[in-house]
Amino acid sequence: MEYTILILILPFLSFLILGLAGMRMKNGLAGTIGTASLAGVALLSYLTAFNYFTGGRTAEGIYPTLMPYNFEWLPFTTNLHIDMGIMLDPISVMMLVVISTVSLMVHIYSFGYMKGEKGFQRYYAFLSLFTMSMLGLVVATNIFQMYVFWELVGVSSYLLIGFYYTKKEAIAASKKAFIVTRFADLGFLIGILIYGYYAGTFSFTPVAGALVAAGAMIPLALGLMFIGGAGKSAMFPLHIWLPDAMEGPTPVSALIHAATMVVAGVYLVARMFPLFIGYAPEVLHWTAYIGAFTAFYAASVACAQSDIKRVLAFSTISQIGFMIVALGVCTSMNPHEGGLGYMASMFHLFTHAMFKALLFLGAGCIIHAVHSNEMSAMGGLHKYMPVTHWTFLIACLAISGIWPFSGFFSKDEILTACFQFSPAMGWIMTGIAAMTAFYMFRLYYCIFWNGEWKGRSHGSGQDTHIPHESPLTMTFPLMFLAAITCVAGFIPFGNLISSNGEAYTIHLDMQVATTSILIAIASIALATWMYAGKRQPAADYLARTFPRLHTAAYHRFYMDEIWLFVTRKIIFRCISTPIAWWDRHVIDQFFNFTAWGAHATADEIRDMQSGNVQQYSIWFLAGALILTLVLLI
């Protein structure tokens, strides 16, 4: 497995080449370098996955944890040191496959989408950097290496969101994303430090004795780590950066804000899962409540948004909520007794990455054709963009949980796990799944049906611009991801990944499956009734009847305003302003005073430094005489 190091080196090299020499390259060459290195990474990842999962299990019936590379980077004490290396276990191998697949598709897609853009080479360089850091994050051998790559992911996401750096909104969005996630990462760092102090190691498998002795500190550390994860995974109330991050180019949204970076938090919880189960099950359940609330909140906001990328962004937040819930409802390591959620969460991560990337790329095609993000500018597009239409429909069916698409299988496992935890949780999540189906099909109908194509209604009146299907570089990734979405549900996922590593055969809970599928179909029917036609009397009536609710949902329940209030009015005014006053008037003034004192003293005595040697010697003689007198008397 020594070749796995290439998975990290290839994108890094491509980043260096494109970053240093990209400006002298033609666009096509730069794109080809980036895509070729990613193709290499994808092939190596598939090879790794194949070799790993066919490599056989250990005597206990689990897949072994391999570390082809692990060298000591920063030693603190004999026990506590930061290592850098590559760790292969079922979830990291699965993540390798997910990241490299989606990233490769995004690279190919960007050929068409970013064609002729200024900064094409820079774009590919950033994509390579992002892919490298994300891959480094998932193969991290210890929590600190994970943190290092975690921050790299944050900064490359910042660069990509702010790609259109002449656009004011993009700059604001990139700053917001960076500051919010960085703020959450503070919790992560403190958690790591507490963990390192009490467990005496940064590795994922500490000595049990140290953890037991640490008592309540380990749950605290894990809770703080979850705050970091919640920031990256856009959990309520740290989700505010994700909808704004849609200002970046659409393929970037597909790569970062749908498939890879935002699931880093889920991956983190999954990585620390044995510790959560062993030492902090309450914290784990709290994550489930947060995840459930986030899922509900985001789903309700998604129903009222009019920007198609924002609908997808909120749907992403909601789906990540599902994954977190699935991890949070676990009560033991055994998948047969309450540990099912772990497998369900990873399964949903896998399938969601594929169909959500597909949705975003499809949205990119639509935006490319219509030149607008607003639903009002769309409608009736199914005639003009058949490939986009069909693949988008497949993804919508998958996310709604319709058999036989992949989302059905993974969502069903999550719901089963929730029902095992408590019926209330199960019904809540089923309800949110119904909302998912509703808003996804609202989106689908508003884009593709909703009467005939009416031309662009805003701008300079009716123009004759006819939307057209995208070039093959853009439709090929759609078809590829749609194919995966169709078959991914039949992967025997439980055999590969489960909470205790033993093979677990997925069996559908017929009751849960029937309920969820019926509810999903009902929601789709409702969406069809409300949004498929040319006019939308029911939707308009609802919006008129509950104007407050509709406006609040449209403004995302004013979470951004609340944050602004908290930061501007409370933190800035009550904490920052007094600190700034203290800094300016006490600390600065103290140093100003010492400087002024030295200056004034120097002014007084400068006349003595005349440069006249004779004067000095008079002073010298006078001093000598005085000393002599003193000594004599």
Added chain:
Amino acid sequence: MMFAGIYGFFTRRNLLAMLISVELILNSVDINFAVFNRYLFPGELEGFFFALFAIGVSAAETAVAIAIIINIYRNVRNIQVKNLNEMKN
């Protein structure tokens, strides 16, 4: 003689005159060494040798001082102390 030298060092404004005054101070010290050695420790020679060393050192010092003064004269065309303010400010 020593105080004559000190007085001259304080009051003269000419570098050469100041140098001569310094030489006066040194010579007075040399005489003191010789005389006090003769009266306090007759038969011993440390004081004389010290005076000899002082004469040698003062000769070297005079050579350096003369060289500096000549260089100053070349640059400033003057050896009055009040004109040597180029390094100030």
